[in-house]
Amino acid sequence: MEIKDLIISRAKELKIDLKPCEIDWVYNNLLGLLTPTMRGRIIKTAFGETTLLHPLYGEPYHSLTAGIISECDNKFIIPSEILQKAKARKELSILEIGFGLGFCLARAINLIRSVNPSVELKLISIDIELPSIFPPSPPMISKEHSKIISLIPRFLKDGIDFSLILEDARRVLSKIELEFDAVFHHGFSPLRNPELWTKDILSLIAKRLKPDGVWTSFTSSLAVRKALLEIGLSVQSVSSVGRKSPSTKAGFGIPQILSPLELERLQRSSFATPLKDPELRWQREEILIDYLIRVMAQGGLEPPTPRFSAGCSTN
Numbered sequence: 393m394e395i396k397d398l399i400i401s402r403a404k405e406l407k408i409d410l411k412p413c414e415i416d417w418v419y420n421n422l423l424g425l426l427t428p429t430m431r432g433r434i435i436k437t438a439f440g441e442t443t444l445l446h447p448l449y450g451e452p453y454h455s456l457t458a459g460i461i462s463e464c465d466n467k468f469i470i471p472s473e474i475l476q477k478a479k480a481r482k483e484l485s486i487l488e489i490g491f492g493l494g495f496c497l498a499r500a501i502n503l504i505r506s507v508n509p510s511v512e513l514k515l516i517s518i519d520i521e522l523p524s525i526f527p528p529s530p531p532m533i534s535k536e537h538s539k540i541i542s543l544i545p546r547f548l549k550d551g552i553d554f555s556l557i558l559e560d561a562r563r564v565l566s567k568i569e570l571e572f573d574a575v576f577h578h579g580f581s582p583l584r585n586p587e588l589w590t591k592d593i594l595s596l597i598a599k600r601l602k603p604d605g606v607w608t609s610f611t612s613s614l615a616v617r618k619a620l621l622e623i624g625l626s627v628q629s630v631s632s633v634g635r636k637s638p639s640t641k642a643g644f645g646i647p648q649i650l651s652p653l654e655l656e657r658l659q660r661s662s663f664a665t666p667l668k669d670p671e672l673r674w675q676r677e678e679i680l681i682d683y684l685i686r687v688m689a690q691g692g693l694e695p696p697t698p699r700f701s702a703g704c705s706t707n
């Protein structure tokens with residue numbers, strides 16, 4: 393089916409009448425999201441570290457401005473509170489969504505071992521595929537990274553029980569029974585890799601969190617934060633690194649910390665509507681079409697812009 397026909401048919405299912413200019417609004421936004429913004433394969437961060445660009449999503453595996461180590465530390469590992477827990481516990485468990493190059497997991501092992509050399513680690517990482525090449529890891533984590541890469545997909549060694557599951561995370565999460573102290577949610581940005589950020593997959597992930605477990609991610613997406621809140625998690629903004637927007641942590645047992653402006657945007661912005669994937673098998677085009685139609689029906693652009701203001705008069 394042509395993309396415009398898909399838009400019209402989804403709008404009918406949602407019982408939303410679309411004018412031709414509204415169909416164009418959804419179509420143009422969709423094309424923008426499906427077109428990679430960067431092309432190439434190997435790329436350097438501002439700190440000279442080497443990472444990859446994903447050919448489909450057109451985004452780097454790590455923040456080019458924050459750098460690999462700083463991003464892993466400040467957006468995932470430190471906010472997850474896993475280092476405090478490592479000091480006090482004999483066992484820790486981490487679930488990672490998006491193994492990628494394995495750099496953040498190697499950094500997590502490296503930092504946890506620096507605060508408690510003997511804590512037992514249960515690590516499960518999920519990725520839909522491994523990249524065709526692995527650029528050199530940052531020297532600081534080369535020992536941990538080479539160990540992981542030489543032993544994947546599974547090893548039990550030096551107090552680490554590690555499994556890499558190579559499958560779509562949407563197929564895997566309901567089969568995992570363990571509850572985790574921390575979930576590191578990587579993935580590319582929510583509107584480019586929406587399969588990993590719907591309320592439906594976030595609900596499955598939330599079920600895998602211990603009552604005091606913490607979910608961390610680089611994103612500050614309104615769609616993602618709204619979904620986390622609707623699922624019943626408390627949400628906190630985490631200070632930004634390498635860019636203006638903060639990142640996010642969430643959990644059932646942490647206090648909610650959002651600024652008045654962030655709360656207002658979550659209440660009023662039409663973009664603060666969760667992405668949906670009810671059967672956990674929609675294509676990314678389907679997830680985005682459904683989302684963009686619902687966003688447009690609530691106003692399209694940021695409030696207080698009225699509906700159809702994106703070049704689409706209501707008169």
Ligand SMILES: C[S@@+](CC[C@H](N)C(=O)[O-])C[C@H]1O[C@@H](n2cnc3c(N)ncnc32)[C@H](O)[C@@H]1O
Nearest residue numbers: 490491492493494495496519520560561578579
């Ligand atoms: C930003 S990268 C992860 C970076 C990684 N943590 C590291 O330190 O190298 C995002 C990863 O999410 C994976 N991914 C995207 N969609 C997925 C899906 N539906 N299921 C599982 N993994 C997925 C991609 O293959 C990619 O490796």
